[in-house]
Amino acid sequence: MVDAHQTFVIVGAGLAGAKAAETLRSEGFTGRVILIGDERDHPYERPPLSKGYLTGGADRDSAFVQQAPWYAEHDIELHLGQPVVGLHRADRTVTLGDGTNLHYDKLLLTTGSEPRRLDIPGTDLAGVHHLRRLAHADRLKNVLASLGRENGHLVIAGAGWIGLEVAAAARGYGAEVTIIEPAPTPLHSVLGPELGAVFTDLHAEHGVRFQFGRRLTEITGQDGMVLAAITDDGEEHPAHDVLAAIGAAPRTALAESSGLTMADPPLGGIAVDASLRTSDPDIFAAGDVAAADHPLLGQRLRVEHWANALNGGPAAARAMLGREVSYDRIPYFFSDQYDLGLEFSGHAAPGSYDQVVCRGDVGKRQFIAFWLREGRVLAGMNVNVWDVTEAIQHLIRSGRPVDPDALADPAVPLSTLG
Incomplete structure (x- = not known):
């Protein structure tokens, strides 16, 4: 039974928004949960779009976060095919494209990103x-x-x-x-x-x-x-x-028009603290659009990957409920191309590292690469080598210098280096 004492609105019905709504219910929130998306499809995950579904290896339904009846069964009000065209912080309302105004007590922005367009002649062609x-x-x-x-x-x-x-x-x-x-x-x-x-x-x-x-x-x-x-x-x-x-650009127009603080270029996105709270204490942001202060890495990051949506949505939901949240997940993504599978953990922007160390056989495309600065692991990518993500992320979290020769030696267990 929904208690209308509080209304939490989520703008953006992708993975981050759907997982946030799910978390609100699993954490015991009994108020109204309203999930708004400008697409007509129910919330889905994006990796299959360029992987399993696109290749024909998985069916279309495999992309959906939940089956359609799940939302009504959990008293989550879905507004699909509805853009949000206005955010009015003073009276805590959002306006939908059809003119409907919805009040919120807490608001979560999971508006994601959109593909960058080619600015050249011919982009209006059908192909x-x-x-x-x-x-x-x-x-x-x-x-x-x-x-x-x-x-x-x-x-x-x-x-x-x-x-x-x-x-x-x-x-x-x-x-x-x-x-x-x-x-x-x-x-x-x-x-x-x-x-x-x-x-x-x-x-x-x-x-x-x-x-x-x-x-x-x-x-x-x-x-x-x-x-x-x-x-x-x-x-x-x-x-x-x-x-x-x-590439893609964060969808920040709604946040910008309402006066929320933005992250400086070239990072872009909505500036949030480690609890994913924006400059407005009643508004949070998660997923692609959020540029968050990362408490472990000591910098502001905006991460456009599946794992950030998967984990960021629930973290923001808990913060909306007043829980103590410090979102310090190590950035992570994966890719599949032909017979090559990989996982990447960490953050190593160009110019941030001074050494790349590989263990395994790069020529056979079965190896782990590490990006280091002053002997400390910033990031690691395992290519056709599995069950090492936890060890790689432990090396990143520890922040301790490691011996590059030991790091490169497959005979030395990664678990002994951090």
Whole structure:
């Protein structure tokens, strides 16, 4: 039985928002819980969009956080297909696109991020795609299958995680793939030059063509359909479809318009403390949109990965209930490409580390890479090596210097180094 003594509103019905609503109920909150999303689909997880669902290895329903009846069974009021167009802090209300005003006692913003757009001629053509929403994945899955049947060409702008995962999926369908990337290696800003070559070789072995040091300048077409993608060296690359995979931007318009404090560029996002509270004591933020003070790493971070939504939503929910919260999860993500699986833990921005140490066989793509500063582990990536995430995260948490030679030696258990 819902007690209307308090109303908690969650704006953003993705993984973070859904897990926050779930946590409010599991932690005993008996007030109204209102979950608002601008998509018509029930809350879903995003990794399948570029992994299992896109490749055909998992069905569509596997992406959903809960089955549809679960929300009513737990007295969670769902408003789907409804954008929030106004946040009025003075009277603690939000306005939906249909004009409805909803009061809140506590508000959680889990508005996520949106794909960055190519600012070049031709992006209005029918064969230009982005991948952020389930509807995008529905469409792209059909496109990849069609390209595979017809020996069609996909050009991908960007060799980040999404670009590479879609490339792997496209090759699985038999499509021809060319990746245009301004940096000298894939994942250059994430892994640095030391590890990018691993992914160049992986995808080249599967028939992907790379154009490094190049940018798209135009997409040409005829009768509304894509014909080619032109790079800044004047080369024309045949294309039937183009995927823009050049990153994502936090969806902060609602928070900005209400006067909440934002994180400084280039980080961006809504500034929150270690309890995920914004500059307004009644408003919290979690997931992609939240730029949080990380109590362990000693810096403000905005993490655009599944694990941050999975864990950040519940942490914010507990803070909304008045619990003591210090959100200090080690950033974590995973990726699957062909027969390569990996997990990455930690944070090692370009220029923040002075050494990269590998244990295992990089050539066979079965290894662990560590990013170090002054002998302390900042991050670790295990590639086709499993059940080591806990040990890697322990090394990061400890903050103690480790012997690089011992770190590189597979005979030395990781558990003895921290």
